[in-house]
Amino acid sequence: MSRRPVIAGNWKMHNLQQEAADLTNGIMQELRAEDKAALPEVVIAPTFTALYAANKALKDCGCGKVRLAAQNCYFETKGAFTGECSVEMLKDAGCEYIIIGHSERREYFGETDEMVNKKAVKILAEGLVPIICCGESLEQREAGVTDYHIASQITKALRGISAADVAKSIIAYEPIWAIGTGKTCDSVEANRVISMIRNVVKGLYDANTADAIRILYGGSVKPATIKEQMAQSDIDGALVGGASLTADSFAQIVKGAM
Ligand code: PGA
Numbered sequence: 001m002s003r004r005p006v007i008a009g010n011w012k013m014h015n016l017q018q019e020a021a022d023l024t025n026g027i028m029q030e031l032r033a034e035d036k037a038a039l040p041e042v043v044i045a046p047t048f049t050a051l052y053a054a055n056k057a058l059k060d061c062g063c064g065k066v067r068l069a070a071q072n073c074y075f076e077t078k079g080a081f082t083g084e085c086s087v088e089m090l091k092d093a094g095c096e097y098i099i100i101g102h103s104e105r106r107e108y109f110g111e112t113d114e115m116v117n118k119k120a121v122k123i124l125a126e127g128l129v130p131i132i133c134c135g136e137s138l139e140q141r142e143a144g145v146t147d148y149h150i151a152s153q154i155t156k157a158l159r160g161i162s163a164a165d166v167a168k169s170i171i172a173y174e175p176i177w178a179i180g181t182g183k184t185c186d187s188v189e190a191n192r193v194i195s196m197i198r199n200v201v202k203g204l205y206d207a208n209t210a211d212a213i214r215i216l217y218g219g220s221v222k223p224a225t226i227k228e229q230m231a232q233s234d235i236d237g238a239l240v241g242g243a244s245l246t247a248d249s250f251a252q253i254v255k256g257a258m
Contacts, residue, residue, distance in 0.1 A: 005040035005257045006237035009244025020050035024057035026247030040257045045069035055094035069097035075118035087126045098123050101133040103176045113156035124165040131170045132157050138177040151200045163205040167212035172239040178219025190217045191232035226256035
């Protein structure tokens with residue numbers, strides 16, 4: 001099965017509204033000459049306060065080449081949950097994807113596997129696509145428990161989700177030691193872990209579901225690394241942090257995945 005590549009930019013806690021609009025317009029400008037059908041699925045994930053500005057820029061352009069994601073959500077629909085944002089609210093703001101379980105959310109904001117699962121269930125119920133992050137720390141890698149840890153994160157994240165919904169979902173394998181460090185995981189090793197994740201999905205579901213799910217690599221992806229990453233059998237794209245903050249480098253990564 002051929003899986004459509006995905007390049008997603010995780011802007012993290014960067015960009016005021018005008019900056020978000022400028023970056024969005026800059027990316028679309030860089031991609032203007034590209035045939036939409038030949039492009040990977042291109043996704044940008046601004047922070048909550050910049051979603052409106054980015055969505056407006058996308059709608060004003062109307063080229064349909066770039067889609068919107070949120071970096072987090074809450075799994076309840078509405079109510080007394082001060083400071084949280086529901087999936088419905090994010091859908092209303094134009095989001096089609098939501099990143100969940102990012103290692104920074106797990107580390108600094110106490111996001112657990114159970115919360116990741118509840119969020120994934122809710123996102124899929126609303127017809128959006130979860131980008132489910134997983135990854136091991138340096139200590140876990142050195143202790144030789146990478147595969148066990150990742151398999152556990154994925155098994156828990158997908159609990160109770162149907163094969164059809166899993167097939168529509170996206171997983172991002174992001175070794176924590178490679179995030180924001182400039183130290184990219186070796187492509188062959190990233191591909192090995194991603195194949196292992198695909199095997200976990202096959203074990204939980206079936207071969208068709210494992211073939212359909214897109215699994216991205218994340219962690220210091222740069223224009224210089226993307227071609228080798230995309231040349232691997234199981235890497236279906238990238239979740240990009242730092243290099244998604246300028247239109248030029250993000251567009252180079254998008255083009256490198258074509
Ligand atoms: P990075 O971040 O590309 O800056 O390493 C990736 C991520 O955290 O999603």
